[in-house]
Amino acid sequence: MTRTAISPLLAIRIFFSTGDNLSLMDHLNANQSSQWHIQTVSETGSTNTDLMAHGLAGGPDRSVLRADFQSAGRGRLDRTWEAPVGANLLVSLLFRQVPEQVHVLTQVVALAATQAARDLCGVSAVLKWPNDILVGSEKLAGILAQAAPVDAAGQIPFVVVGIGCNLGWAPPGATSLAQSGWTTEATPDEFLLAMLPIIDALLALDDAALHETYVGQLATIGSEVRAEMPDGSHIIGRALTVEPDGQLVILDDCAVSHRVNTADVVHLRPASE
Numbered sequence: 001m002t003r004t005a006i007s008p009l010l011a012i013r014i015f016f017s018t019g020d021n022l023s024l025m026d027h028l029n030a031n032q033s034s035q036w037h038i039q040t041v042s043e044t045g046s047t048n049t050d051l052m053a054h055g056l057a058g059g060p061d062r063s064v065l066r067a068d069f070q071s072a073g074r075g076r077l078d079r080t081w082e083a084p085v086g087a088n089l090l091v092s093l094l095f096r097q098v099p100e101q102v103h104v105l106t107q108v109v110a111l112a113a114t115q116a117a118r119d120l121c122g123v124s125a126v127l128k129w130p131n132d133i134l135v136g137s138e139k140l141a142g143i144l145a146q147a148a149p150v151d152a153a154g155q156i157p158f159v160v161v162g163i164g165c166n167l168g169w170a171p172p173g174a175t176s177l178a179q180s181g182w183t184t185e186a187t188p189d190e191f192l193l194a195m196l197p198i199i200d201a202l203l204a205l206d207d208a209a210l211h212e213t214y215v216g217q218l219a220t221i222g223s224e225v226r227a228e229m230p231d232g233s234h235i236i237g238r239a240l241t242v243e244p245d246g247q248l249v250i251l252d253d254c255a256v257s258h259r260v261n262t263a264d265v266v267h268l269r270p271a272s273e
Helices: 047-056 103-121 188-203 207-216
Strands: 011-018 021-027 033-041 063-067 089-095 126-128 132-135 138-147 159-165 224-228 234-242 248-252 257-260 264-269
Touching: 033 188, 047 063, 047 089, 047 138, 047 159, 063 188, 089 188, 103 126, 103 132, 103 138, 103 159, 103 188, 103 207, 188 207, 207 234, 224 248, 234 257
Parallel strands: 011 033, 033 063
Antiparallel strands: 011 021, 063 089, 089 159, 126 132, 132 138, 138 159, 224 234, 224 264, 234 248, 248 257
């Protein structure tokens, strides 16, 4: 991935709403204009749950809900995601322009957070399939996407993508940007602001370019991995690529290729070794 491919050179009009206070921040660029509607709350159960309800009530495209604290935040495989008040980025984003490959929205948010970690904080973050962000072998962020029920026309009206990114604190076994030696401290609002124009730039790419960008940032590719399947079985082998439909291709020791749609992946040996 080159920096020019997702350079945040887009116009965005960003609305911050906290209680009764509303302010407008303009980032001007001649190339494109889009609008993000950001609400911040001090505490909620789950930003994903709240934003799903907002979307079902007619909330607009590019609605964003950020919380200082979540009491019922969830990650993949129904894992708890909780952090001290104000320490980390806990945010969900609503997209009404849903691509044919819905998982692309998860990839875009992950790529934006990875790039923001590098550009804003000087931390070299990478992706682990399907939706984790790592620094070295430690988890920095996780992402959970939820699609609204299919409408009468057979279409998904919107998708909510939530991300929890460890800025100043991390649980045991994970890392934060602070622990990873950030060169510039970032508040949750600052990190979110860095992500939004990158998301717009990524969504402006064609399908092939976006897929190439995603695959290029995956530390999983070329690594020896163990894919732990939902049924309790597992696959061990070398991760070869991710197909456009989001499936991870793993070549096992018997030269059999497996296409994995849902699994918890463990990196056994990095590609560089």
